[in-house]
Amino acid sequence: ADHIISISYNRTHHLETTPNIATMNLNTTAKDNKASSLTFSPKVIPRTSEVILIGRQELLKSGTVVALIKSLSWVVVPYADILHAMIKTIKGSGKASTFMHVRDEAGIPLEETTTLTIIVLPPASKISRNDNTFAPHFITDSLSNLHSSACESTVQIHVIDGQIDEMMCCTAAAIARALPLYHSKSTNKNDASENVATGVNVSFYNEEGQTIANDSLWQTARAVAEGVRLSARLGDMPPAELNPDTYSKECKDVTAALVANGANVTFQEIVGEELKDGGYGGIYGVGMAAQCPPRMVIMTYTPDGGEDNAKEHVVLCGKGVIYDTGGLALKPKIGMCGMKHDMGGSAGVLGGFQASVQLKLPRKITLILAIVENAISQHAVRNDDILTMKSGKTVEINNTDAEGRLILADCVSHASNNVGNVDVILDMATLTGAQLVCTGKKHAGILAKTRKMEERIVNAGLKSGDLCFPMLYFPELLMVEFASKVADMKNSVKDRGNAQSSCAGHFIESHIDENYEGDWVHVDMAGPDSKNERATGYGVALVLGLLEAPGF
Numbered sequence: 338a339d340h341i342i343s344i345s346y347n348r349t350h351h352l353e354t355t356p357n358i359a360t361m362n363l364n365t366t367a368k369d370n371k372a373s374s375l376t377f378s379p380k381v382i383p384r385t386s387e388v389i390l391i392g393r394q395e396l397l398k399s400g401t402v403v404a405l406i407k408s409l410s411w412v413v414v415p416y417a418d419i420l421h422a423m424i425k426t427i428k429g430s431g432k433a434s435t436f437m438h439v440r441d442e443a444g445i446p447l448e449e450t451t452t453l454t455i456i457v458l459p460p461a462s463k464i465s466r467n468d469n470t471f472a473p474h475f476i477t478d479s480l481s482n483l484h485s486s487a488c489e490s491t492v493q494i495h496v497i498d499g500q501i502d503e504m505m506c507c508t509a510a511a512i513a514r515a516l517p518l519y520h521s522k523s524t525n526k527n528d529a530s531e532n533v534a535t536g537v538n539v540s541f542y543n544e545e546g547q548t549i550a551n552d553s554l555w556q557t558a559r560a561v562a563e564g565v566r567l568s569a570r571l572g573d574m575p576p577a578e579l580n581p582d583t584y585s586k587e588c589k590d591v592t593a594a595l596v597a598n599g600a601n602v603t604f605q606e607i608v609g610e611e612l613k614d615g616g617y618g619g620i621y622g623v624g625m626a627a628q629c630p631p632r633m634v635i636m637t638y639t640p641d642g643g644e645d646n647a648k649e650h651v652v653l654c655g656k657g658v659i660y661d662t663g664g665l666a667l668k669p670k671i672g673m674c675g676m677k678h679d680m681g682g683s684a685g686v687l688g689g690f691q692a693s694v695q696l697k698l699p700r701k702i703t704l705i706l707a708i709v710e711n712a713i714s715q716h717a718v719r720n721d722d723i724l725t726m727k728s729g730k731t732v733e734i735n736n737t738d739a740e741g742r743l744i745l746a747d748c749v750s751h752a753s754n755n756v757g758n759v760d761v762i763l764d765m766a767t768l769t770g771a772q773l774v775c776t777g778k779k780h781a782g783i784l785a786k787t788r789k790m791e792e793r794i795v796n797a798g799l800k801s802g803d804l805c806f807p808m809l810y811f812p813e814l815l816m817v818e819f820a821s822k823v824a825d826m827k828n829s830v831k832d833r834g835n836a837q838s839s840c841a842g843h844f845i846e847s848h849i850d851e852n853y854e855g856d857w858v859h860v861d862m863a864g865p866d867s868k869n870e871r872a873t874g875y876g877v878a879l880v881l882g883l884l885e886a887p888g889f
Contacts, residue, residue: 363577366522374487375487376559391458391494397424397497398421430458437453468799473510473511477511477514477515488535489535492538493537493540495542497542502554505554505558510801510878512537514874517573557887561881568684568872569873571680571872572867576710585632587687600638600697606634619732619747624710626718627714633706638703640698650756650758651703651761651883652702652759654749655682655684655764658679658744659680663737675870678867686763692881696887703759707748720735723823727746732827742766742828742845746844746848753855761857762853776808786856797879798879805860805862808836
């Protein structure tokens with residue numbers, strides 16, 4: 338009894354005195370890894386280590402491609418029969434490679450060789466109505482070794498198609514997915530001499546072998562690729578490197594770069610105790626156990642000519658759970674690995690926002706990100722706790738691992754109450770594992786308030802290559818799954834066999850202000866957000882498609 342120690346915990350103290358999280362990052366390798374560059378230009382790179390031709394079989398076998406290669410004076414022209422033999426080895430679609438001798442600008446052969454790779458796309462007749470007709474996922478998969486080649490030397494990609502104006506920008510996004518920025522292998526450093534060029538350049542041609550003259554398409558290609566690589570880099574960063582503090586800095590850096598280029602972009606954030614005081618019980622409740630305080634980041638873009646000249650005002654909301662342990666409803670060992678990708682929705686809309694502003698799209702865009710870590714500590718929210726949300730509604734927690742809907746509920750409530758003259762609210766999240774059962778690994782599941790919005794977002798997905806497919810919209814049937822005896826609702830469904838991905842979307846929707854008259858769409862992209870343990874940058878191209886960027 339003489340040695341009893343009394344300890345009292347201040348439940349909010351950790352939000353006021355955040356420790357130095359940088360000291361917790363024991364990875365000293367990532368900063369030494371240089372990423373490969375990716376450019377889009379009609380001016381080809383001379384003397385590359387690899388030349389890649391992408392197109393459909395009928396065009397690749399045509400004299401147009403032979404003439405195109407012949408125009409590249411730095412490589413010995415392959416005879417037509419060599420090209421045809423390469424293509425003949427491909428059944429339907431696929432790729433083939435061979436070595437070619439290089440010659441100098443005077444046409445003198447050198448001992449140096451280059452690799453010629455041909456990627457034959459599936460025939461349009463073999464592509465279903467639920468895929469982009471240029472098969473962007475096939476392109477990404479075919480370029481799986483691109484990073485290794487680009488780290489050591491230069492690669493020139495030529496894309497040729499009769500409808501290249503329509504396919505150029507979704508192809509740019511597909512190529513960007515194959516060239517991730519984040520690497521942390523000790524043997525993966527870019528040790529090439531500073532005098533040796535590295536990277537990838539992409540050029541586009543029509544069926545006559547002519548380069549594309551439309552400058553707006555080149556700009557979109559560059560913007561979407563940069564956005565995809567930004568989004569994927571953030572998704573691939575481990576949580577010791579990307580915590581709520583450093584994520585906020587990433588957003589500030591994006592804002593500063595856009596403002597430096599003349600864009601009218603503002604930045605605001607609500608952090609820690611300010612969230613609690615402001616009534617954001619969902620974001621604060623989920624994030625209050627972590628060492629870094631939770632926050633809501635708000636970035637706003639007003640196009641040239643002011644808000645009155647904008648076509649519409651679109652609010653993009655993103656789930657930014659930088660790591661999801663499941664909270665006190667702890668995930669199992671296997672289920673927790675890869676949860677660094679649980680902020681993929683926020684990264685997708687951030688990259689889409691950046692690209693939209695770079696392209697000076699004539700729409701006002703507000704970006705709202707809920708950035709938290711769903712951690713465990715003495716401060717963690719518990720099952721059976723009740724949170725009062727920004728909407729004023731109360732939520733009984735029956736699953737701390739159903740946290741994404743809580744933070745997005747505060748986002749859409751803020752969008753419908755605190756942001757003026759909103760026409761469209763889009764929220765994007767890696768929300769439910771059930772989405773993969775519902776619409777698969779390539780298509781996000783979407784839940785749209787109106788048939789018009791449903792068609793708009795599906796078409797945006799088809800054009801952009803960020804595919805999506807409708808889920809059941811039936812709130813009056815599904816919201817009963819959240820019935821609570823002591824609060825307005827629970828946060829997780831009673832019956833997981835009753836369209837639970839749709840239920841999760843309706844939970845978010847129920848926190849939109851009842852007087853809001855605009856449209857709403859929910860994008861659950863748990864499946865397409867990552868592949869083979871890599872973030873894909875999903876969502877960037879979809880946002881550009883929704884906002885009708887040139888080329889989309």
